[in-house]
Amino acid sequence: MNPLAAGLAILDRYHPDHALAQCLDKAAEELNRLATDPQYRQGEFQSEFGASWNIGQIPMPWPILLGSIESQGRQVQGWLVGDAGQRSLAIGSKAEEIEGLCRARGWPAPATSASTCWIVRSDAMPTLPKTGLPRHLGEMFSWIRSWDRHAYGEIQRVLGERAYLAEPNLIVLLHTPAGWFGFMLELDEVKRKYYRRKPTFMRQSLHRQADTLAIQRLAAEEISSDFVHSRNLTYPSLKNRKITVIGCGAIGGYLVQALAKLGAGTGSGELVVVDPDLLGAENLGRHLLGFESFQLPKTQALKQLLQHQFPSSRVTAHPRSAYPLADLKGDLVIDATGEEAFSEAINFQRLSLPEDIRPPLLHVWLLGNGQCIQSLWQDTAKFACFRCLRRNDGTRAPRFEVLREQDQVKILGCHAFTPYAVSAPMSAAALAVDSIIDWLKSGAPSPRFRTRYAENHTSRQVKSQDLQPLAGCPACQAQS
Numbered sequence: 001m002n003p004l005a006a007g008l009a010i011l012d013r014y015h016p017d018h019a020l021a022q023c024l025d026k027a028a029e030e031l032n033r034l035a036t037d038p039q040y041r042q043g044e045f046q047s048e049f050g051a052s053w054n055i056g057q058i059p060m061p062w063p064i065l066l067g068s069i070e071s072q073g074r075q076v077q078g079w080l081v082g083d084a085g086q087r088s089l090a091i092g093s094k095a096e097e098i099e100g101l102c103r104a105r106g107w108p109a110p111a112t113s114a115s116t117c118w119i120v121r122s123d124a125m126p127t128l129p130k131t132g133l134p135r136h137l138g139e140m141f142s143w144i145r146s147w148d149r150h151a152y153g154e155i156q157r158v159l160g161e162r163a164y165l166a167e168p169n170l171i172v173l174l175h176t177p178a179g180w181f182g183f184m185l186e187l188d189e190v191k192r193k194y195y196r197r198k199p200t201f202m203r204q205s206l207h208r209q210a211d212t213l214a215i216q217r218l219a220a221e222e223i224s225s226d227f228v229h230s231r232n233l234t235y236p237s238l239k240n241r242k243i244t245v246i247g248c249g250a251i252g253g254y255l256v257q258a259l260a261k262l263g264a265g266t267g268s269g270e271l272v273v274v275d276p277d278l279l280g281a282e283n284l285g286r287h288l289l290g291f292e293s294f295q296l297p298k299t300q301a302l303k304q305l306l307q308h309q310f311p312s313s314r315v316t317a318h319p320r321s322a323y324p325l326a327d328l329k330g331d332l333v334i335d336a337t338g339e340e341a342f343s344e345a346i347n348f349q350r351l352s353l354p355e356d357i358r359p360p361l362l363h364v365w366l367l368g369n370g371q372c373i374q375s376l377w378q379d380t381a382k383f384a385c386f387r388c389l390r391r392n393d394g395t396r397a398p399r400f401e402v403l404r405e406q407d408q409v410k411i412l413g414c415h416a417f418t419p420y421a422v423s424a425p426m427s428a429a430a431l432a433v434d435s436i437i438d439w440l441k442s443g444a445p446s447p448r449f450r451t452r453y454a455e456n457h458t459s460r461q462v463k464s465q466d467l468q469p470l471a472g473c474p475a476c477q478a479q480s
Contacts, residue, residue, distance in 0.1 A: 011023075049125075049126050049176075049178035049179065049181075050178060050179045050181070052133070053133065053181045053217065053219065054219040059216075060219075061181075061216070061217035061218055061219035062089075062184065062216050062217070062218050062219070063088065063218075063219045063220075063221055064088065064089045064090065064091055064182075064218055064219070064220055064221070065081065065088055065089070065090040065091070065101070065220075065221055065223050066090075066091055066092065066173070066180055066220040066221065066222045066223065066224070067090060067091065067092025067093070067094060067097045067098055067101075067223055067224050068092055068093055068094050068097055068224040068225070068226065068312075069091075069092065069093055069119060069175075069224075070093040074118060074119055074158075075116050075117070075118055075119070075163060076091050076092065076093055076116060076117045076118075076119055077091070077092070077093075077095075077112065077113075077116055077117075078090065078091050078112075078113035078114075078115040078116055078117055078171070079091075079092075079095075079098050079110035079111060079112060079113055080110065080111045080112075080113050081098065081101065081102055081107055081110045081111075082105075082107055083107060083108070084108075089113060089115060090110065090223075091117045091171075091173070091220075092223075092224070095110075096312075097223075097224070097225075097311070097312050098110045099311075100307075100311025100312055101223060101311060103308075103311060104308050104309070104311045114167055114168065115167055115169055115171055116163075116167065116171070117171045117172070117173050117182075118155075118158045118164065118170070118171065118172045118173070119173055119175065120151050120154045120155055120158075120172060120173070120174050120175070121151070121154075121174070121175045121176075122147075122148040122150070122151040122174060122175070122176045122177075123148075123176075123177065124147055124148045124151075124176065124177070125147075125176065125177050125178055126147055126176055126178055127143075127146060127147040129143045133217070134183070134215065134217075135214065135215065136210065136211055136212065136213055136214055136215060137185060137206060137209075137210040137211075137213040137214075137215055138210030138211035138213075139211075140183055140215055141155075141207075141210055144174075151174060155172060156203065158170075158172070159199065159202070159203040159206065160199055160200050160203055161199055162196060162197070162199050164199075165187070165192045165193075165195065165196050165199055165202060166196075167187075168186065168187055168189065168192075169184050169185065169186055169187060170184065170185045170187055171183075171184045171218070172184075173218065173220060179220075180220035180222065181217070181218065181219065181220060182217075182218035182220065183215040183216065183217055183218055184215065184216040184218055185206075185213060185215050185216075186216075191205060224312075225239070225263065225266040225267075225310070225312040225313070226239070226266075228310070229261065229262060229263030229266060229310075230263065233262075235437065235440045235441040236440050237262055237263030237266070237440070238259060238262045238263040238264040238265075238266075238269060238436075238440070239263040239266045239267040239269055240266075240267040240268045240269045241264065241269045241330070241331040241332065242269055242270045242272065242329070242330030242331050242332075243259055243264045243265075243269070243270070243271050243272065243330060243331060243332050243333075243334070244272040244273075244274065244327055244329070244330050244332070244333045244334065245259070245271070245272070245273050245274070245334045245336055246274045246275070246322045246327060246333065246334065246335050246336065246337060246342075246346070247274070247275055247322075247335065247336035247337035247338065247339075247342075248273050248274070248275035248277075248298040248299050248302055248336070249275070249277070249283070249287070249298070249336070249337070249338070249425075250283070250286045250287050250288075250422075250424075250425035251336045251338060251364060251365075251366070251425045251428045251429055251432075252273070252275065252298075252334075252336035252337075253287050253288035253289060253298070253302060253425075254288050254425055254426050254428075254429035255334065255336055255364070255428075255429040255432055255433070256271065256273055256302055256306065257288055257302075257305075257306065257309075258429055258430075258433045259271060259433075259436075260306045260309070260310050260313050260315075261310075262433070262436070262437075262440075264313065265306075265310070265313035265314040265315050266310075266312055266313055266314070269314065270314050270315075270316055270330075271306070271313060271314065271315045271316070272315075272316045272318065272327075272330070273298075273299045273302055273303065273315065273316070273317055273318065274299065274318045274320065274322050274327055275297075275298045275299050275318075275319065276319060276320050276321045277297070277298055278295050278296060278297055278298065279293045279294060279295065279296055279297075279298050279301055280294075280295070281294065283298075285422065286420070286421075286422045286424075286425055287425075288302075288305075289301050289302065289305065293305070297317070297319035298319075299317035299318060299319045300317045300319055302315070302317070303315040303316075303317040322337075322342065322346070324342075324345050324346040324348075324349040324350075325349045325352075327346075328346065328349055328350055328353065328358075328359060328361070329359065330359055331359065331360075332359060332360050332361075332362065332436070332439075333346075333350075333359050333360070333361050333362070334361075334362045334363075334364070334432065335361065335362065335363045335364070336364055336428075336432070338364075338365045338366060340365075343363050343365075343386050344386060344387060344475075346361065347361070347363075347378070347385050347386035347387055347475060348387075348475060350378065351385060351475055351476070355381065360377065360378065360379040360439070361377075361378040361379075362375060362376070362377050362378075362432060362435060362436070363375060363376045363378075363386055364428050364429075364431060364432040365428070366420060366424055366425070366428055367402055367403055367459070368403045368405070368420075368459070369420045370420030370421050370423070370424030370427075370454060371403065371453065371454055371457045371458070371459045372402060372451055372452060372453045372454065372457060372459050373424065373427050373428040373431050373451070373452050374402075374431075374449070374450065374451045374452075374462075375428075375431050375432055375435055375449070375450045376389065376448060376449050376450075376467075377435050377439075377445045377448040377449075378448075379445070379448070381469075381476070383448050383466050383467060383468065383469065384448075384449065384467035384468060384469050384470065384473075385469065385473065385475050385476055386475075387470075387473050387474065387475035387476070388467065388469050388470040388473045388475070388476065389470075390470075391470070392470060392471075392472040392473060392474065399470060400460075400462045401460060402451070402459050402460050402462055403459055403460075404458050404459060404460065405458065421454075423454075424454070427452060427454070431450055431452055434450075435448075435450065446466050447464040447465050447466050448465075448466050448467065449464060449465055449466070449467040450464040451463075451464055
């Protein structure tokens with residue numbers, strides 16, 4: 001924050017009397033300007049409209065849960081959700097989305113409500129009401145008409161139809177550039193039945209009594225997958241894309257959760273996870289999963305976790321070894337195995353495909369005991385393949401010597417393992433996600449070869465870059 005920005009009062013904590021006087025002077029200045037200039041703070045009100053609507057007055061708005069709404073839908077079904085005695089109204093076009101929410105929260109199955117909701121859309125930002133936020137139907141009509149006559153006309157058309165008179169309450173939600181908000185009006189039982197055949201007469205009655213008809217403001221909390229997975233993004237999400245993750249170990253576990261948060265599996269998309277292993281006790285210290293998934297297939301346990309967290313996401317679990325050629329399908333394939341032999345195999349199979357049907361392939365792995373992490377994105381023959389990371393000589397030495405020290409390997413029974421901190425697979429998953437974000441932003445995830453280091457590492461520095469193919473690489477030569 002700029003300490004010299006206009007409108008700020010710099011307070012001296014060591015002289016509270018002076019600070020209090022400054023606050024009073026500033027408050028008087030603001031109140032005087034608000035009283036004389038109706039447009040003052042208009043932009044601020046619009047940018048903070050949701051907060052003003054939700055907490056600006058008493059009584060507080062009635063909260064509702066808002067799921068996915070079909071773009072052209074006008075009348076949307078409502079459901080009662082939640083535990084007995086604490087039920088809320090959920091509104092949405094997809095029953096399965098509301099059912100998934102209830103399963104995820106451990107609530108009883110949703111009950112169809114007697115209430116439906118009328119959706120009205122506006123492309124205009126709400127303006128500042130002259131007399132405060134509306135409390136009665138008349139104030140609501142007057143305010144909406146003043147900032148968007150089209151939205152006002154849509155509400156009047158609803159009031160001219162029979163459908164809304166079949167229910168005890170009129171519920172209207174408005175979708176604007178400032179977000180969703182709405183109001184509810186309790187209808188007179190006798191009048192709504194009497195005017196059922198002549199709804200225009202009911203509309204006239206509502207207008208005549210509008211200034212005496214109290215409304216209940218509605219605050220909509222969006223729960224749709226579009227909202228959840230794109231809320232903080234300035235780029236497209238993974239919605240409608242097929243993403244395959246091969247390897248659901250420590251790196252893959254954190255990675256698939258991050259992909260789900262980016263929208264993988266939503267819309268017409270699918271998040272496919274492939275791994276043959278069960279979750280063992282040796283995995284628990286550095287895996288996303290815990291004892292709740294002990295001795296379960298990693299893929300199925302991850303599917304269960306993700307669909308509990310994001311019930312609208314479509315996750316397909318394959319508890320088997322990867323079939324490089326069969327699994328090389330979709331919009332993006334991620335090799336999170338950390339197994340060089342497999343990475344070589346899937347690299348070979350990808351290069352054996354015609355170039356126009358090769359999916360992008362992202363490899364991510366750890367080096368040593370987690371001193372650094374690396375990733376390689378393959379999308380075009382212009383840049384290096386995975387085999388290009390080894391020199392084309394008898395020793396197959398690394399093209400980039402990174403580690404200065406030999407890995408520490410421990411033996412437990414008949415198993416050998418490389419210890420590393422739990423932060424290492426998290427960092428590897430983050431590196432992979434950053435490449436995917438760059439792909440979503442521009443389609444060109446440069447730099448395609450990336451290296452990141454742990455603090456206090458002793459490794460050699462390698463520059464992240466769009467790596468050129470290695471001269472004489474046997475894999476690259478085989479495709480040409």
